[in-house]
Amino acid sequence: MPEVRIERLAKRFGATVAVDEVSFTVEDGSLAVLLGPSGCGKSTTLRLVAGLETASSGRILVDGKDVTALPPPARGLAMVFQSYALFPHLDVARNITFGLEVRRVPKAERQRRLAAAAALLGLEGLLARKPAQLSGGQQQRVALARAIVAEARLCLMDEPLSNLDAKLRQEMRKEIRELQRRLGMTMLYVTHDQVEAMTMADRIVLLKDGRVEQVGTPAELYGRPATLFAASFLGTPPMSLLALEDGPEGAVVAGSSTCVLPGRPGRGRVLGLRPEAVRLADGDGHRAVVEGVEFLGADSHLTCRIGSERLLVRASGLVDLAPGTEIGLDWPAGAVHLFDAGSGRRIEAG
Amino acid sequence: MDRRIQAVYGWLLALPACVLLAAFTHWPAVASLIDSFWSTPRGRRPAQFVGFEHYRRMLADDPIFLQVVWNNFLYALVTVPAAIGLALLMALLVNERIRARGLVRLAYFTPTVLPMVAAANIWLFFYTPGYGLLNQILSAFGLPDTNFLGSRDTALWSVMVVTIWKEAGFFMIFYLAALQAIPPVLEEAARLEGASHLVYLRRVALPLLMPTTLFVLVNALIGAFRVVDHVVAMTQGGPDNASALLLFYIYETAFRFWDTGYASALTVVLLLVLGGISIAQVRLLDRRIHYR
Known part of the structure; x- marks a missing residue:
């Protein structure tokens, strides 16, 4: 059973560094998501693991075995591509069994595995069709079936849902996750969609500019973002980030006299607050001015201003406040995230 | 009225292409088919209808x-x-x-x-007997001079x-x-x-x-x-x-x-x-x- 370990992996294209000393581990039978904005090196990292690119330095270990120099088929993995990469001239059945035929798996065995995979993904009625006669979701299933039928224990996925519409994406998210659990596959999954990462991952590897920003469970990344980037990338709506200044009694929000951290320095620090952690306080609390209200049904998003900084408040139900209204805001001490404005790193309490 | 004028414009614009196509492609093809059933006119003797005589000659006498x-x-x-x-x-x-x-x-x-x-x-030069490129290569290997274009076997x-x-x-x-x-x-x-x-x-x-x-x-x-x-x-x-x-x-x-x-x-x-x-x-x- 494969565990994947990436050690100081790097890929340089000429002078540009696409992947910069990336290290992380995917535990056996778990689903790890490589998450980041476009150009962060997540797809290149995946292609390095697949063997479609050669590493400039570093090591890739599958089950403790160094596969860095091995050709793709020797690595024992399957991959689902963003564009699905189905062979347009072959029908669904031949697409699924392509790899088995190439590897000279006996016909009876091929048929058995094909039937199993087709049943698993509900493709029984489509086996004789060509890819062009399938919908996007069906093509996606064929690509998944092709990955499953190889019975590789490690499956790589390169933004597999990005070509589907929102509803289908949600269904496929669940389906892929169930499939991965049921078959006990180890899966490395690339996406730029933080919702996908949050809902599917056992572990998230957050990348930025080719470097690992933070590795952890979705709850860890959401609850204790290690950097300003992690704080702003995860969560919809994202965490509010407020610049701080030194005040007479402690740190104040820039452009105001609102003391948010009594007795602590503020200059060069950033305060992070999740919208759902902030409450509307009756009477007291930190003074803020309402700039706008978005009513979403179950809750309302209030854009508020303290000094020169903006923050978002998520209040349940309909909140009827006119822009310009002065209100009081309050949050528990445990909901405060502090970051160093220069390095972007998280500052632990104290 | 307007539509008819437009149609006339259309035909006028298509006319040069139609004329060229008809004169140099379609008519010659049809004319060839017709001529193939007639004998060749010579001097004072005009063409005569000969039916499939030319086709018979092809298969039997040519x-x-x-x-x-x-x-x-x-x-x-x-x-x-x-x-x-x-x-x-x-x-x-x-x-x-x-x-x-x-x-x-x-x-x-x-x-x-x-x-x-x-x-x-260009290839005529390559094939030239004696001093052509190919024969020079052949002679470098001690092979005999070949008249590539002048021999029934190689032409x-x-x-x-x-x-x-x-x-x-x-x-x-x-x-x-x-x-x-x-x-x-x-x-x-x-x-x-x-x-x-x-x-x-x-x-x-x-x-x-x-x-x-x-x-x-x-x-x-x-x-x-x-x-x-x-x-x-x-x-x-x-x-x-x-x-x-x-x-x-x-x-x-x-x-x-x-x-x-x-x-x-x-x-x-x-x-x-x-x-x-x-x-x-x-x-x-x-x-x-x-x-x-």
Whole structure:
């Protein structure tokens, strides 16, 4: 059973560094998501693991075995591509069994595995069709079936849902996750969609500019973002980030006299607050001015201003406040995230 | 009223093309068919209706016609697959990341830019007995001097070589364009599934190139019956009709021997052959081709 370990992996294209000393581990039978904005090196990292690119330095270990120099088929993995990469001239059945035929798996065995995979993904009625006669979701299933039928224990996925519409994406998210659990596959999954990462991952590897920003469970990344980037990338709506200044009694929000951290320095620090952690306080609390209200049904998003900084408040139900209204805001001490404005790193309490 | 004026404009705009097409394509074809049933008018004796006499003569009394048809058949059978195969090989080669790829592509395409007559003249020098390039190479290896174009055994084959050399570069361009239209991710997917480069070519790339192959095949076959510039420039069909092709024979019959009636009948045969080839190819291959 494969565990994947990436050690100081790097890929340089000429002078540009696409992947910069990336290290992380995917535990056996778990689903790890490589998450980041476009150009962060997540797809290149995946292609390095697949063997479609050669590493400039570093090591890739599958089950403790160094596969860095091995050709793709020797690595024992399957991959689902963003564009699905189905062979347009072959029908669904031949697409699924392509790899088995190439590897000279006996016909009876091929048929058995094909039937199993087709049943698993509900493709029984489509086996004789060509890819062009399938919908996007069906093509996606064929690509998944092709990955499953190889019975590789490690499956790589390169933004597999990005070509589907929102509803289908949600269904496929669940389906892929169930499939991965049921078959006990180890899966490395690339996406730029933080919702996908949050809902599917056992572990998230957050990348930025080719470097690992933070590795952890979705709850860890959401609850204790290690950097300003992690704080702003995860969560919809994202965490509010407020610049701080030194005040007479402690740190104040820039452009105001609102003391948010009594007795602590503020200059060069950033305060992070999740919208759902902030409450509307009756009477007291930190003074803020309402700039706008978005009513979403179950809750309302209030854009508020303290000094020169903006923050978002998520209040349940309909909140009827006119822009310009002065209100009081309050949050528990445990909901405060502090970051160093220069390095972007998280500052632990104290 | 307005609509009628517009219609008149439309017809006027189409008129030049229609006139040219009718005068130089459709009418000659129909006229050839009609003329093929009439004898050649000579001096004071006007053309007489002779029915299928010309066609009978072709099959029964004209050994040169049979020889020429056989020559042309052999010529097509060799040059078409050879040119297409070579074109595919060259396209695969220059589609790879090789050094000086642009130069190599240009070199392969150069023969296409030359007029056939010019190409034939270049090869005329290569084939020259005594001091031609090929004979110099032969003599360097101690082999006897060969009169490539002057001997019955080699004349047709020498003409074929020129054709293959000339056509392959042209067909390569089509294959190259088709190869570049195949998403590279397909090869990556195939590689991950354990397919070598050769297996990928055989099972993925070649099937996806089939529409191009059909197009090239139709063009190559039609070309094999339609282009005789090099025969005119190099051998004049000789020696002893060994390198004569059907169209060259029609040209000789019509404009050298001035037997226009018989030439018309030969032309009809050529048209039937070309039409038949096109229909057969599209019918036979169309079903088995994947179009994107």
